[in-house]
Amino acid sequence: MSDSSTADEVVSEKPKVSKIHEAVIRIAGNSQDGIQSIGGFLARLAGRSEQEVMTFMTIPSTISGGPSIFQVRLSSGEVLSSGDEADVLMAFYQHSYDNHVDFVKEGGVILYDTSHVEPREDLQEKFRHIGCPISSLTVEAIGGTAKDKGKNIFALGLVARMFDLDSTRIEGLITERFKGKPESVTETALSAFHAGHGYPLTTLAEIYEFEDPKARDTEQVVCTGNEALAYGILAAGVRYGAAYPITPWSDIMELLRRELPKYNGIFVQAEDEIAAVSIAIGASWGGRCAVTGSSGPGIALKSEAIGWAVMAEIPLLVIDVQRGGPSTGMPTNVEQSDLNIACFGGHGDSPRVVIAPSSVEDCFYTAIEAVNIARKYSTPVIILTDQAIATRIEAFGMPNLKEVCQDISPDLSPRDDHKPYDLSSADGITQHVAPGTFIKSGKYPVVTGLEHNEMGHPSGSPKMHTDMTAKRRSKLQALGRELPKPEVFGPEEGNVLMVGWGSTQGSLREATERARKTGDSISSLTIRHINPLPEGLEDIFSGFNHVFVVENNDENLYGYGQLCALLRARYCDKKIQGINKADALTWRVKDVLDRVKSKLEENK
Amino acid sequence: MSATAEVERKPLTKKELAADKPTWCPGCGDFSVLALYFKLLQNRGLHHEKFATVAGIGCSSRFPYFVQAHGAHYIHGRALPFATGIAVSRQDLDVFVFGGDGDAFSIGGNHFNHCARKNVNLTYCVMDNNVYGLTKKQTSPTSPIGFKSKTDMWGAIDKPINPMQQAISAGATFVARTTHTNPKHLLSMMEAAMDHKGFAFIECLSECTEFYDGAFDSSNPRKGGEFKEISEDHDPTDENAAYALAEELVPGYFGVYYQISRPTKQDKEAEVNSKFLEKTKGMEDWEILQQNFNKMK
Ligand SMILES: Cc1ncc(C[n+]2csc(CCOP(=O)(O)OP(=O)(O)O)c2C)c(N)n1
Ligand code: SF4
Ligand SMILES: [Mg+2]
Numbered sequence: 001m002s003d004s005s006t007a008d009e010v011v012s013e014k015p016k017v018s019k020i021h022e023a024v025i026r027i028a029g030n031s032q033d034g035i036q037s038i039g040g041f042l043a044r045l046a047g048r049s050e051q052e053v054m055t056f057m058t059i060p061s062t063i064s065g066g067p068s069i070f071q072v073r074l075s076s077g078e079v080l081s082s083g084d085e086a087d088v089l090m091a092f093y094q095h096s097y098d099n100h101v102d103f104v105k106e107g108g109v110i111l112y113d114t115s116h117v118e119p120r121e122d123l124q125e126k127f128r129h130i131g132c133p134i135s136s137l138t139v140e141a142i143g144g145t146a147k148d149k150g151k152n153i154f155a156l157g158l159v160a161r162m163f164d165l166d167s168t169r170i171e172g173l174i175t176e177r178f179k180g181k182p183e184s185v186t187e188t189a190l191s192a193f194h195a196g197h198g199y200p201l202t203t204l205a206e207i208y209e210f211e212d213p214k215a216r217d218t219e220q221v222v223c224t225g226n227e228a229l230a231y232g233i234l235a236a237g238v239r240y241g242a243a244y245p246i247t248p249w250s251d252i253m254e255l256l257r258r259e260l261p262k263y264n265g266i267f268v269q270a271e272d273e274i275a276a277v278s279i280a281i282g283a284s285w286g287g288r289c290a291v292t293g294s295s296g297p298g299i300a301l302k303s304e305a306i307g308w309a310v311m312a313e314i315p316l317l318v319i320d321v322q323r324g325g326p327s328t329g330m331p332t333n334v335e336q337s338d339l340n341i342a343c344f345g346g347h348g349d350s351p352r353v354v355i356a357p358s359s360v361e362d363c364f365y366t367a368i369e370a371v372n373i374a375r376k377y378s379t380p381v382i383i384l385t386d387q388a389i390a391t392r393i394e395a396f397g398m399p400n401l402k403e404v405c406q407d408i409s410p411d412l413s414p415r416d417d418h419k420p421y422d423l424s425s426a427d428g429i430t431q432h433v434a435p436g437t438f439i440k441s442g443k444y445p446v447v448t449g450l451e452h453n454e455m456g457h458p459s460g461s462p463k464m465h466t467d468m469t470a471k472r473r474s475k476l477q478a479l480g481r482e483l484p485k486p487e488v489f490g491p492e493e494g495n496v497l498m499v500g501w502g503s504t505q506g507s508l509r510e511a512t513e514r515a516r517k518t519g520d521s522i523s524s525l526t527i528r529h530i531n532p533l534p535e536g537l538e539d540i541f542s543g544f545n546h547v548f549v550v551e552n553n554d555e556n557l558y559g560y561g562q563l564c565a566l567l568r569a570r571y572c573d574k575k576i577q578g579i580n581k582a583d584a585l586t587w588r589v590k591d592v593l594d595r596v597k598s599k600l601e602e603n604k
Numbered sequence: 605m606s607a608t609a610e611v612e613r614k615p616l617t618k619k620e621l622a623a624d625k626p627t628w629c630p631g632c633g634d635f636s637v638l639a640l641y642f643k644l645l646q647n648r649g650l651h652h653e654k655f656a657t658v659a660g661i662g663c664s665s666r667f668p669y670f671v672q673a674h675g676a677h678y679i680h681g682r683a684l685p686f687a688t689g690i691a692v693s694r695q696d697l698d699v700f701v702f703g704g705d706g707d708a709f710s711i712g713g714n715h716f717n718h719c720a721r722k723n724v725n726l727t728y729c730v731m732d733n734n735v736y737g738l739t740k741k742q743t744s745p746t747s748p749i750g751f752k753s754k755t756d757m758w759g760a761i762d763k764p765i766n767p768m769q770q771a772i773s774a775g776a777t778f779v780a781r782t783t784h785t786n787p788k789h790l791l792s793m794m795e796a797a798m799d800h801k802g803f804a805f806i807e808c809l810s811e812c813t814e815f816y817d818g819a820f821d822s823s824n825p826r827k828g829g830e831f832k833e834i835s836e837d838h839d840p841t842d843e844n845a846a847y848a849l850a851e852e853l854v855p856g857y858f859g860v861y862y863q864i865s866r867p868t869k870q871d872k873e874a875e876v877n878s879k880f881l882e883k884t885k886g887m888e889d890w891e892i893l894q895q896n897f898n899k900m901k
Contacts, residue, residue: 048901176899221900234893240693242685261880262892266692266873271718275685278678278715282658282689285676290689308679398897405890435656435674435690435697442620444652446668448677457624457669 016206017164022075023208024083025159028100029092031068034152039070040393041156041173046074047222047395048169050213054506055393056082056586058332067095072393074163076213080513081506082392084588088162090155091117092134101127111158113151132158132199141195142188150192157196164209167197218397225360225389225503228396229319230255232367233291235401237408238317239265241291242279244272247331248387249295249321256291273298277305277318284309284316285447287410287434289374293319296338297328303345306380310350310472312447312456313421313430315374315381317367322386324584333584334388336502336552339562342382343531349469351476353381354531358505360389361396362528368404375408377475378430384530386552388586389503414438420445421454421468427478428471480532486540490516490523493543496596498524498579500550501563504587508550511592522596527563538571547576548599550592555580577603615649618642623672633784633810634664634731637702640791641671644798647791655698658687660712662704663738664731664810681711684719684728688869691726695870698798699726706736709745709765720774723802725868729794730805731784732767733812734819734854741815748854751816767807768850772843772862778804779846779862784811785824786831789858796860802868809854823855834859 025042029035039055046053057070073083085105091097091112101123104110110127112119113134123129138154153174160167174193178186201207223231230252233241239260243253257267270276276292283290294302299320309316322338324330342354353373357366363385370381411433417440418433425431432447433439446456451468453459488497490512500508508524515522525540527533541547551561555578560568564578579595581587621642628634645655652673659665661680668675678686683701691699708716708730719728735753736742742755746767750759771779778800782793790808797804809820821827834857839845846862867875884892 044900219901221897223900227900231893231896235890237889240689242689259896261873261877262884263889264877264881266877268688268692270685271714274682275688275715275718278682278685279689279692281678282676282686282691283693284689285686286690286694288693290693304679305682312676398901401890401894401897402888405888405893407889434694436653436694437674438651438653442652442672444623444673444675446623446675446677448668449679450677 018206018208019211020208021077021211022073022079023088023163023210024071024073024086025088025090026069026071026086026100026103027090027155028067028069028096030065032065033068033092034149035068035070037177038152038156038159039072041170041177042072042074042159043393043395044173044222045165045169046072047220049166049210050216050220051076051210051395052079052213053222053393053395054079054082056388057391067099069100074210076211080510081589082586084590088159090159092151094118109162111162130201132201134158137195137199138192142192150188153189153192154196157193158199158201160193161197161199161201162207164207216397220395221398222393222395223360224251224391224393225357225363225385226251226321226391227255228360229357229363229367229383229385229390230259232364233317233371234259234263235364235399235405236368236371237288237406238291238371239263239288240267240280240283240286242268242270242276242283243292243294244270244276244298246295246298248323248390249293249298249319251390252293252319252321273301274305277302281305281309281314281316284314285432285434287412287436288408289315289317289371291317291319293321295321295323295331296325296341299338299341299345303341304347306352306382307346307348307350308449309380310346310352311348311449311451313378313472314432314447315378317370317374318380318382320382320384321390322384330584332387334386334503334552334586335582335584336386336504337554337562338384339501339530339553339566342384343566349473351473352531353377353379353476353479354384355381356384356502356528356530357389358502358526358528359396360392360394363389364399365404366528368406371408373479376429377479378432379476384502386503410434410436412436414440417441417443418445419454420447420456421452421471423454423467423471428474429478430475476532481535483529483532483534485534485536486525486527488523488525488540488543491521492523492540494521494523495544496520496522496546496548496600497541497544498522498548498550498592498596499527499563499567500524501527501530504550504552507587507589507592511589511596514589515593515596530563530566533566533570537567538573541571541573541576545575546600546603547573548579548596549576550579550587550595552587553580554582613651615646616651618646621645621672622670624669626670627666628663629814631811631813632663633733633812634667636784636787636790637664637729637731637808637810638667638670640787640794641700643791644794647795648798650698655700656687656690656694658683658690658699658701660703660707661738662707662736663812664702664704664733665707667702681707682715683707684712684715687726688719688722688724691724692870692873695725701726701728703728703730704737705730705732705734705744705746705767709767709770713745716770717774720771720776720803720805722869723775723777723866725802725870727794727797727804728806729797730767730807731810732807733810733816735812735816737812737815764853766850766853768861769847771805772846772850776805776862777802777864777866778860780805780860781807781809781856781858783809783820783823783831783858785820785826786858789831789833793860800863802866820854823858829855832857834861
């Protein structure tokens, strides 16, 4: 807990109250303990209290359980990452204790379940250990039948007590959460919460109180990246989609399946990913940009069809929530290793648009941006997120939905004539007319994956192939010219520029701030538009001695991660170098800085 | 939808319906299917913009280029899911899908089963020549055992699939068989398929004169064969009877094997939606979304 500033002394037998600025709480147990829901409650509570919040979780890929953690970082100020070290570890089992004790800050608190955990003697000095018979007290509070259920809510009560959180609000959240379930369920949960909250934390010397956060002008919402992206898709006006389930993408399809009926839309669960992308493309041909999505293995299956959409120039939104790969890989871990398949995973010359949102909030707005690019340039657009951004919870300002929601219904007004693949169109941009459109000339277009003439009929002419290939390329070059130049975080000139994409933005920014505090000349840059790249990056790079591309992927055969290789190919600048790791975990701030340091050493 | 209703429009002529000159080999069975598709559209007075023609890849799948209407030439084997996309999102259109036996039952086999089971409202005509035409004579999933192809030079050894039985067991609600050598029958099957609400599947024997000449002579009276029409006694709602009738592959029987009425994919989705739409009636889209965001406060 940073800044234990003003410590108000309170009456002697009561614990000391310390004002804190932020706290990182890691809850470790098994997935069936409802670890995620404690984290969810804390995150939501923080959002309502106008606190900044960021969470991080790992869940096992098998449903029958297995170790699971949820880490939440709450702050009265800005939160960039989920935090390297925990101020508090709540350990439900011995394995939770053993595996996570190293993540606790020296002097931090370890709250453990005495029914399952035997704390280590040699660590008694280093951490403040507080035992509580969480399991047995939960059973006592809510009755013997509950078994392991309810332990999470009991633990939530303990945390609420420790951080002096607003228990009335938490009660409200609990009641909301179980709305629609029998009343007894809510009552049981509340009993568990009260039991935890009322537990005399006798060995706890302090309780903590958050400083009042700065008031905001907008309301906050709290959700995961997957939720933000799914709602963004709805805001963008998408009403049809299809997919096949796969972790960590499934949440999005489930949400769309649940919500689309309200808008008279349809989300189809397809028999496989090839069918899914094909259904989405068929619906897009119908005149309204549709969505499909998956994670790595499914994206591989979709690639032939995406190539068709490139060739036929059909707008399409494709979501890739990356996980550890290749193959089935590490389904519930993070990795940024699908950049290549997103940008280049097609046969033939098949340029497509790839965008990587860098925060939960960005997921929402990127969905809208992507749909608009797909429509304007008549092209597939792939949004690359990853397991970390998909599952973490962040708070952000309530979007102005009235303003951002858009209607993208097809325009079926009659045309005099229509040439879908008009070579003289500005920047080579195709605009299709959807089936259902009456064309007075009586000449109707065909959309096709064969090389074609301007009406979409097959052409084997070498000149036509050259011209059409250039057309498909030049429209994306036009897009590249239109993209905003990204902004450097930190000064625009200095020694090191760390470049990242997607979910690592927070860690890189926090690393930048930390380094600058100690006098190191480091800035960072997030590239959201991966393909095409925005213009002006070379100007940005010219302000630095070193450009280190920090990625959550392997250094590959030649020492460069996937974005790094793309940037080197694009700018042929040898100061662009890679900092990579393939442990399928998020980047810790400390590790980023250590690696920058050693990279600088190597370059000496 | 389109602003063309002002004047009574005459049914299209064959000339108005024809686009590119077909690239099929002389004598190819696919010509009849195209000619009768034109006839169907004329008979039903369907105008260019009222329907969509979709196909995968193969000789037969080149179909959309020859039809003057909105068409899509998609990828090999995936015409059905593509057509599902247009059929569920644009229910104002009649959707027709054409393709070959390889497209339908080999690379697209899984889609065939699922499209049938979901009873997506569209018409699917498979031009079955028992061979891969476009890629020049490889064994197809309907090639009979013993058929000598470039991939089975000593004769095909794998058991061919039975399209009628597969369609019935997968849950298709209209299953019929016809042949390019009997235009009258072919047209009547197309009409019945189009009138059917749900997944209507026609297997049309369509001879590949280039690579499997004479494949269907046994069903062609002009070649000494017999055109065996399904008898009037057959009850097309009797699944077991239909399945039994389909036992023989070539020449086999012609007509409607199976037809039942079951809510379509589109109907089922509409039923789900109607419950939600009651609640969101009169609301702007952003107001619906706002409800979700309010819950995340
Ligand atoms: C993914 C993919 N694999 C293979 C091919 C090559 N290919 C094109 S058509 C075809 C088979 C066509 O046979 P069928 O579907 O029976 O159609 P026909 O030509 O006989 O009408 C094959 C293998 C392809 N185009 N795409
Ligand atoms: S190869 Fe066979 S199927 Fe193809 S066009 Fe020629 S005759 Fe018809
Ligand atoms: Mg064939």
